[in-house]
Amino acid sequence: MHVYANPARFLKIARPLTPWLGWIGAVLIAAALIDGLTLAPPERLQGESVRILYVHVPAAWLAMAGWSGIAAASLAQLVWRHPLAAVAARAIAVPGALFTAICLATGSLWGRPTWGTYWEWDGRMTSMLVLLFLYAGFIALAGAEKERSGEGRIIAIYGLVGAINLPIIHYSVLWWRTLHQGESISFLRGTSTIDSAMLWPLLASALGFSLLFGAIVLMRMRTELARTKVEARLRRMAA
Amino acid sequence: MNPWPFVVAAYALAIAGTLGLTAWSFVAMRRAERAAEGLKDRP
Numbered sequence: 459m460h461v462y463a464n465p466a467r468f469l470k471i472a473r474p475l476t477p478w479l480g481w482i483g484a485v486l487i488a489a490a491l492i493d494g495l496t497l498a499p500p501e502r503l504q505g506e507s508v509r510i511l512y513v514h515v516p517a518a519w520l521a522m523a524g525w526s527g528i529a530a531a532s533l534a535q536l537v538w539r540h541p542l543a544a545v546a547a548r549a550i551a552v553p554g555a556l557f558t559a560i561c562l563a564t565g566s567l568w569g570r571p572t573w574g575t576y577w578e579w580d581g582r583m584t585s586m587l588v589l590l591f592l593y594a595g596f597i598a599l600a601g602a603e604k605e606r607s608g609e610g611r612i613i614a615i616y617g618l619v620g621a622i623n624l625p626i627i628h629y630s631v632l633w634w635r636t637l638h639q640g641e642s643i644s645f646l647r648g649t650s651t652i653d654s655a656m657l658w659p660l661l662a663s664a665l666g667f668s669l670l671f672g673a674i675v676l677m678r679m680r681t682e683l684a685r686t687k688v689e690a691r692l693r694r695m696a697a
Numbered sequence: 698m699n700p701w702p703f704v705v706a707a708y709a710l711a712i713a714g715t716l717g718l719t720a721w722s723f724v725a726m727r728r729a730e731r732a733a734e735g736l737k738d739r740p
Contacts (some may be wrong), residue, residue: 480719487715491708507700513711553718560714564707571700607708654720670715691736 468542472676481671486666493659494630501656510568512659516667517561521589523622523668524554525617527675529624530585532617535610544610547617548600549678553671555593562586573637575673585627592620598661 478542494512501508527550545692566576577583599613631640643657645648650657 493714495704495708502728505700507703509704511709513707515713556714560711563710567703567707569712571698571703595740666714668718674719674722677719677726681722681726684726684733687733688729688736691733 462663464537465542469680469683470504471546472680476673476676476680479579479669479676483666483671483673484670486662487670490659490663494663498656498659499653504572506566506654507571510564511656512663514564514568515660515666517557517564518586518669519664521554521558521561522627524550524557524671525589525592525620525624526541528617529621532614536618544614545679545682546675547596547613549675549682550598551593551600553674555590555597557667557671558590558593562590569637578637580636581630582627582638585623585630588623589627592638594621596620610613615672649652 489514498509498512500506528547531543531547531550532538533542535547561610562583565586570576594618596613599616600610603610603613631638642652652660683692
């Protein structure tokens, strides 16, 4: 991991990787969403509203994957003092928050025709809302820390502590059996209760959104590195 | 209840949000990298 700790070495990889991730992600998303809207069959009980699955589930996965990334970067920052770890954590925060908001909004839109309500204080929905607040707190703290040019240790600790919410989100449908449906796909057991005609566009959509998420994170990291370079150069010129 | 307005709203929201953030991140990156390149040429 320390091989990529050098910003110059990181940029050498990130520059060509960003457009590849972005374009492959965009093509996969377009194909998966067209499939999800037109070719995939409606569900036996939910009918056409099940098509929201192809945007809601990838958003939920990315919301959780985003915070997992923040927690991993925070650990790398605290333990190994990895110079790019804090940059990576800050770059993940905004896309992570966006996908959490998309997950909550699309879930709400799915809930109205399926459950008859936009919102219920159910375990899964409430823990996802807590995740959105955690992201908002992280973004605010990171902004404040940058202004006072701190080391970012407090944000890293916050990123690690916030990861406690991830198993709560994951197991919420088992611990509190309320409105939200249970687990349909288990990557740990390698099982799925979803028909393959619906599963493939879902997996393609999840992969596409994940690649695009990666491209967005790389772009935001490159932005921060370029801004740091400009600030350092201006300081040197002023001295 | 007709589910299509909900499906269309969910897709529109997800696509607009993702496209918006991608475009914003791209423009910010181009601007920052151009500024860094511009300063490199200055004595």
